[in-house]
Amino acid sequence: MPSSGGSGNRLDAEKDGRFNGAGTGGGRSSCGAAPPRGSTQDAQTMSPPRNRTDGPAKAEGFAGQVMHVIPRPLLARAARHLLVRPLFVTDIGWYPRARYHYKERPAGAGQHILLLCVGGAGWVEVRGRRETVRAGEAVLVPKGAPHAYGADTGRPWSIHWVHFDGDDAAAYLRRLPEGTARLAVAPATRRRLVRIFRDAYGALRRGYAEDRLIYLSHAVRHLLGLLVYDNPAYAPQARALEPHDVAGWLDFLAAHVDRPLRVAEMARHACLSVPHFAAVFRRRTGLPPLEYHIHLRIQEACRLLDTTPLAIREVAARVGYEDAYYFSRVFRQVTGVSPxxxxxRRA
Known part of the structure; x- marks a missing residue:
């Protein structure tokens, strides 16, 4: 089925997007650094109070917008596909300079929502907490959460947006720190996100065939992965709200791949008791501390095997194994193959 290049169907999904359909200007706006969370420059100074605008409130219908609402019968069919079911897109688009943009859902949406602000400003309110959204920030709204959002009246935002769902979707939402829907986005990450949105719009110009919807599922997984796992601007925020410096712990382990570490030594570095350290470490990384460190040492061994002519016993010594046979056994356990x-195989 052909896409709706302009106003499209009016569905109670997000109708917010960025891209003018001609491939110009998307995501090239100059975005300043976002202020820290909890900043006093929050939304009170920005847009009008909830349920009111200074002009005709609009959910969609902005000049140059792109909006794709996937027909529900096609989506239901595609969602049975193994590559679509875990994470799929229901609606996606771009609203440039979306003056008077406003949307309120007291009962929440039927999907999770991602907004990426690339110009101007706006605000979002989720479960009664209101925050300013500036260029260079993203918003993640969980499925079913009461919310409202809108453009700043003086500097209306330009936003890419996507509605998504599936069994894997909630895992990305759990990466949000408690009490906020906003994430800062590093400039390099933002440019990559905009490219993915643009590619998705281009793919959907050719219709909503199953292969297009499979592609879209991979695109939204890439979007979310970049945003929460490969976004340098977000990691410091997560660390600021995390009482333990887990990133510092991992740096310590990575700096000592040349020898074995005891958990007591790691806990001492973290200024925690061994049981507390081990519990927090496993919760945050998914692995016990010793196993994580062994993986780092074997990763370094792989690098040495790839890039140097060192003998196996020399590689073993470089990563803290005096016994080359024991090293080979551990290496096989981790990688599934001998050194x-x-x-x-790599050669």
Missing amino acids: RGYRR
């Missing part, structure tokens, strides 16, 4: 087999 010699690994080098031969």
Whole structure:
């Protein structure tokens, strides 16, 4: 089925997007650094109070907008596909300079929502907490959460947006710190996100065939992965709200791949008791501390096997294994192949 290049169907999904359809200007706006969370420059100084605007409130219908509402019968069919069911897009688009943009859902939406602000400003209110959204920030609204959002009246935002759902979707939302819907986005990450949105719009110009919807599922997974796992601007925020410096712990482990570490030594570095350290470490990384460190040492061994002519016993010594046979056994447990087999396969 062909896409709706202009106003499109009016569905109670997000109708917010960025891209003018001609491939110009998307995401090239100059975005300043976002202020820290909890800043006193929050939304009170920005847009009008909830349920009111200074002009005709609009959910969609902005000049140059792009909006794709996937027909629900096609979506239901595609969602049975193994590559679509875990994470899929229901609606996606772009609203440039969306003056008077406003949307309120007291009962929440039927999907999770991602907004990416690339110009201007706006605000979002989720479960009664209101925050300013500036260029260079993203918003994640959980499925079913009461919310409202809108453009700043003086400097209306330009936003890409996508509605998504699926069994894997909630895992990305859990990466949000408590009490906020906003994430800062590093400039390089923002440019990559905008490219993915643009590619998605281009793919959907050719219709909503199943292969397009499979592609879209991979695109939204890439969007979310970049946003919460490969976004340098977000990591400091997460660390600021995390009482433990887990990133510092990982740096400590990575700096000592040349020798084994005891958990007591790691806990001492973290200024925590061994049980507390081990519990927090496993919760945040998914692995016990010793196993994580072994993986780092074997990762370094792989690098040495790939990039140097060192003998196996020398590689073992470089990563803290005096016994080359024991090293080979651990290497095989982690990688599924012996060091010699690994080098031969890579060659």
